[in-house]
Amino acid sequence: MASIFTKIIKGEIPSYKIAETEKFFAFLDINPNAKGHTLCVPKREVDKITDLDRDSYLGLMDFAIKIGRALEATVRCKRVGMTVIGLEVPHVHVHLIPLNEMKEATFQHKVRLSPAEFEALADKIRAELKKNPL
Ligand code: AMP
Secondary structure (H helix, E strand, O other): OOOHHHHHHOOOOOOOEEEEOOOEEEEEOOOOOOOOOEEEEEOOOOOOHHHOOHHHHHHHHHHHHHHHHHHHHHOOOOEEEEEOOOOOOOOOOEEEEEEOOHHHHOOOOOOOOOHHHHHHHHHHHHHHHHHOOO
8 A cells, every 4th residue: 555655745645845856755744843844755665764775865865965955044943853763654754853952853842833834834945945956
């Protein structure tokens, strides 16, 4: 069965999309640790990061770094943290989390955004990415 992220990539489930390339897709995490928490995923459905071949891994990191730069330019934070968990969704994804405090990296601290706030945030990040296209 297709993962929830494959359904998002195919547009079968809505998301607050940030960017996509031929191979990768980025969207806002629906239950964010902090404002701007973004997920970067390969379009090809692979379970674990350790299952990725070298090119896919390096491509995902390159994509995530570029999205991370746009987040740092958009969201007030000390830096963007990157982590890979995968306990909930078996489709490899990189969490990019704009961090001000360590608790935002714990996945036990969550913030609530309205749909309008998610959309406005995604708009700002997309506008920033237009300055440095992927
Ligand atoms: P994990 O697999 O443990 O790395 O966590 C999966 C992440 O995906 C969590 O942070 C969820 O909030 C996020 N998530 C799950 N479903 C969706 C969705 N439909 N849209 C955006 N983010 C999601």
